[in-house]
Amino acid sequence: GAGVSQSPRYKVAKRGQDVALRCDPISGHVSLFWYQQALGQGPEFLTYFQNEAQLDKSGLPSDRFFAERPEGSVSTLKIQRTQQEDSAVYLCASSYSSSTDTQYFGPGTRLTVL
């Protein structure tokens, strides 16, 4: 079956631009996670959805970051007024039901802010 997909795979933005990153989780997966991975580091948790409810956004680094999952499937991570420090790979993961189930990851979106 289809895995987690993310688009775009690569995004170059000028400092100050807004960007939107999309995640299509595995069909039927209830839980969805966003992570930020800086170069040479492991992924860091950003936010967690259970269906359409955003239950945890404690990892979002600033109020310029916003995530939504309005119908409980596709999710969008939006970054407003991008800064150079936002350059990273943004990973999306989904899991079947419980938030404690194994997480399956998409390929990520590599964001470069110039």
Add this chain to the structure above:
Amino acid sequence: DQQVKQNSPSLSVQEGRISILNCDYTNSMFDYFLWYKKYPAEGPTFLISISSIKDKNEDGRFTVFLNKSAKHLSLHIVPSQPGDSAVYFCAAKVRSNYQLIWGAGTKLIIKP
């Protein structure tokens, strides 16, 4: 404050030999540990996990060992194959929680 540490950025092993990847953690609340494998331009893929009630879990060529007193775990790959060349991430969590805390990864290179 890094709660999960992988102190070896890279490791080179001859094909057919054993690969041993190490991971240390500081948070004694962690009770579930996972290894993920990542190829370039792909997302991490779950490999194997272990609960803190066990000290060993085996799945084919992959075995994870957990030493709770030392707060240390290791991943053994025997025998190592060229397709095992990838970055390996150790991750830890409190089992009832969803937040994974990740190490920085170890790049494993299998030499033919």
